[in-house]
Amino acid sequence: MTFPRTALLLTFAISACSSSSTKGPPSSSAPADLAPAAAAAPSGIDDVAGMDKSVAPGDDFFSYANGAWMKTAEIPPDRSSYGIGAILDELTTKRTQELITSPANASAPAGSDARKIGDYYASFLDEATIEKKGLAPLEPTLQRIAAIKDAAGLATYLGTTLRADVDVLNNTNYDTDNFFGLWVAQDLSDPTRYSPFLLQGGLNMPDRDYYLDPSARMADIRTKYQAHIAAMLGDAGVADAAAKAPRIFDLEKRIAQAHATRVETEDVQKGNNHWKRSEFQKRAPGLDWAAFFAAAGLDKEETFVVWQPKAFTAMAALVRSVPLATWKDYLTFHAISHVAGVLPKKFVDESFAFYGKTINGTPKLRDRWKRAVAATDHALGEAVGKLYVEKYFPPSEKARAEAMVKNILAAFSKRIDKLEWMAPATKEKAKAKLAALKVGVGYPDKWRDYSALEVVRGDAFGNAERAQLFEYKRNLAKLGKPVDRGEWVMNPHLVNAVNLPAMNALNFPAAILQPPFFDPKRAEVMDYGATGSVIGHEISHSFDVQGALFDATGRLQNWWTKEDFAHFKAAAEKLEKQFDAYKPFPDAHVNGKLTSGENIADVAGLSAAYDAYRISLGGKEAPEAQGLTGDQQFFVSFAQSWRTKIREAAARARLLTDVHAPAEYRADTVRNLDPWYTAFAVKPGQKLYLAADERVRMW
Numbered sequence: 001m002t003f004p005r006t007a008l009l010l011t012f013a014i015s016a017c018s019s020s021s022t023k024g025p026p027s028s029s030a031p032a033d034l035a036p037a038a039a040a041a042p043s044g045i046d047d048v049a050g051m052d053k054s055v056a057p058g059d060d061f062f063s064y065a066n067g068a069w070m071k072t073a074e075i076p077p078d079r080s081s082y083g084i085g086a087i088l089d090e091l092t093t094k095r096t097q098e099l100i101t102s103p104a105n106a107s108a109p110a111g112s113d114a115r116k117i118g119d120y121y122a123s124f125l126d127e128a129t130i131e132k133k134g135l136a137p138l139e140p141t142l143q144r145i146a147a148i149k150d151a152a153g154l155a156t157y158l159g160t161t162l163r164a165d166v167d168v169l170n171n172t173n174y175d176t177d178n179f180f181g182l183w184v185a186q187d188l189s190d191p192t193r194y195s196p197f198l199l200q201g202g203l204n205m206p207d208r209d210y211y212l213d214p215s216a217r218m219a220d221i222r223t224k225y226q227a228h229i230a231a232m233l234g235d236a237g238v239a240d241a242a243a244k245a246p247r248i249f250d251l252e253k254r255i256a257q258a259h260a261t262r263v264e265t266e267d268v269q270k271g272n273n274h275w276k277r278s279e280f281q282k283r284a285p286g287l288d289w290a291a292f293f294a295a296a297g298l299d300k301e302e303t304f305v306v307w308q309p310k311a312f313t314a315m316a317a318l319v320r321s322v323p324l325a326t327w328k329d330y331l332t333f334h335a336i337s338h339v340a341g342v343l344p345k346k347f348v349d350e351s352f353a354f355y356g357k358t359i360n361g362t363p364k365l366r367d368r369w370k371r372a373v374a375a376t377d378h379a380l381g382e383a384v385g386k387l388y389v390e391k392y393f394p395p396s397e398k399a400r401a402e403a404m405v406k407n408i409l410a411a412f413s414k415r416i417d418k419l420e421w422m423a424p425a426t427k428e429k430a431k432a433k434l435a436a437l438k439v440g441v442g443y444p445d446k447w448r449d450y451s452a453l454e455v456v457r458g459d460a461f462g463n464a465e466r467a468q469l470f471e472y473k474r475n476l477a478k479l480g481k482p483v484d485r486g487e488w489v490m491n492p493h494l495v496n497a498v499n500l501p502a503m504n505a506l507n508f509p510a511a512i513l514q515p516p517f518f519d520p521k522r523a524e525v526m527d528y529g530a531t532g533s534v535i536g537h538e539i540s541h542s543f544d545v546q547g548a549l550f551d552a553t554g555r556l557q558n559w560w561t562k563e564d565f566a567h568f569k570a571a572a573e574k575l576e577k578q579f580d581a582y583k584p585f586p587d588a589h590v591n592g593k594l595t596s597g598e599n600i601a602d603v604a605g606l607s608a609a610y611d612a613y614r615i616s617l618g619g620k621e622a623p624e625a626q627g628l629t630g631d632q633q634f635f636v637s638f639a640q641s642w643r644t645k646i647r648e649a650a651a652r653a654r655l656l657t658d659v660h661a662p663a664e665y666r667a668d669t670v671r672n673l674d675p676w677y678t679a680f681a682v683k684p685g686q687k688l689y690l691a692a693d694e695r696v697r698m699w
């Protein structure tokens with residue numbers, strides 16, 4: 001519940017394999033009190049008026065499809081970019097807010113999901129009660145810390161703070177302010193069972209670099225951080241706060257030194273380390289592991305996956321070498337900071353002053369009601385999602401999307417058959433993986449059961465604690481049970497999609513399956529261009545260099561031959577050159593290597609979506625619409641789905657860090673597909689023209 005945690009959990013996951021379908025930059029934290037999306041929205045992906053037919057499609061396809069819109073659209077002043085993804089995100093945020101803040105929730109039957117949503121929201125909003133209670137709700141925790149008198153007591157306390165708050169593969173979240181974090185997921189070596197994964201934690205700044213980087217900016221942040229620690233302790237009435245702050249900081253710095261780097265943590269091969277429970281004491285001496293596991297409710301588990309083994313060894317050693325009194329001060333600060341969002345205003349303000357302003361440069365704290373919506377959504381996400389789906393995602397749309405998925409899978413299967421570069425044995429494995437792929441559409445088959453979560457009106461603090469504990473126990477309960485590949489990791493009301501490599505599964509939330517991406521009121525061929533290409537993109541991630549690491553069951557086991565890799569690499573290099581040549585600014589070009597994985601997925605996704613649309617028509621041509629042939633509608637709809645305007649500074653920053661190419665060039669993926677040349681009579685000499693052997697065919 002601290003600001004850093006909440007901020008992480010409420011932004012889009014950023015990883016090479018997931019979230020790649022987001023059209024436009026992440027914008028989930030968008031202010032929702034902008035003009036209603038419908039008013040600002042162009043009339044849709046099939047927006048002929050937004051095209052610029054004076055541009056030759058073969059010269060600049062993005063402008064041909066979007067030129068008129070680009071000329072008139074304006075980026076709102078509080079955004080760095082704007083486009084269809086952002087508009088849809090605003091609409092969905094507004095709908096989610098309406099569902100959570102609905103006064104009707106208060107009169108829903110006691111114990112119902114709607115009532116819990118209403119009570120959670122109202123309690124968070126009830127600042128008067130929170131002020132009146134002061135620090136009283138935290139008092140039992142502070143007393144437990146004060147009562148720690150030996151190493152076993154310290155280990156027990158650390159065990160009670162373990163929560164299911166990290167995720168290395170799906171929503172990709174590596175950080176926790178608790179000493180360690182737990183992720184329960186399919187074992188990567190034996191996907192028939194769940195394993196408890198343990199990750200390093202214990203820092204209250206976002207990353208080890210904040211403690212260790214020698215730059216002046218980071219040094220300045222460190223000075224402000226120590227002042228922040230002192231202020232939080234002082235506000236809580238802790239004696240000698242100013243003297244304790246540097247010692248607490250120093251302990252965190254030593255934890256940071258023990259931490260693995262982010263790059264190391266991202267390497268799945270390095271993380272898959274199985275330790276028996278009985279081995280911890282020998283491999284990571286210093287922490288009383290028996291006491292830790294007993295307090296965490298994990299003392300019956302035989303084996304754990306320790307993601308950063310060196311960090312665990314070094315962190316356990318710190319438990320012994322650092323004086324107990326320092327640990328108790330550190331834990332006191334962490335206990336307060338962890339729940340600052342539901343404490344009185346002075347804690348909220350101090351926490352925001354550091355995490356919001358100093359760390360993130362955010363000038364103003366979001367309105368309380370918006371934070372209440374976010375907190376409620378975080379605690380009761382699938383319950384909110386269920387309400388969302390009931391209102392906005394009819395069964396007919398789910399059926400329509402599932403039919404599309406079926407056609408794209410069929411198209412992919414045929415493409416695998418026709419591949420020339422893949423060894424026959426690998427092809428068989430690819431087809432087995434495709435057959436086993438579980439594609440979730442709209443929402444999970446089985447909704448999460450929140451009946452064990454008690455929400456008490458007027459108890460924001462207790463609600464937050466119970467919600468975290470509920471999530472922890474829900475995850476512990478999976479251990480020993482058969483793996484449920486139908487579980488979702490993304491809420492249905494998120495405009496996004498994700499590939500879950502170890503589950504060999506995909507989630508396509510209801511919110512991305514809505515107009516203008518997916519619209520029952522227009523010709524289906526356009527949905528194949530806009531949404532089918534995203535579905536194909538995500539499917540293809542199961543069969544690329546990353547996907548090659550996980551077999552059909554989700555086992556971490558490379559199923560490609562050396563020759564397969566070599567061929568794939570050669571095709572990838574061709575595409576890298578294509579993207580390296582794109583220059584959004586005279587002095588800056590797209591990084592073909594950085595964006596390679598996502599560009600490959602775009603080519604694969606668009607190709608499969610094209611075949612699938614043809615399959616859906618059973619050999620017939622799609623009817624002409626608005627003067628466009630079926631194929632033209634398909635490609636224009638695809639290019640319009642990338643419609644985005646972005647400020648120069650943001651565009652330059654993303655060129656350096658984003659694994660996705662700028663939207664305009666993602667739209668130019670069309671130049672690798674033969675039918676695009678026929679559809680628009682593209683001729684040699686035109687800017688986007690590629691000779692047949694220069695077109696990249698990955699799949």
Ligand SMILES: [Zn+2]
Nearest residue numbers: 017020598601
């Ligand atoms: Zn992707």
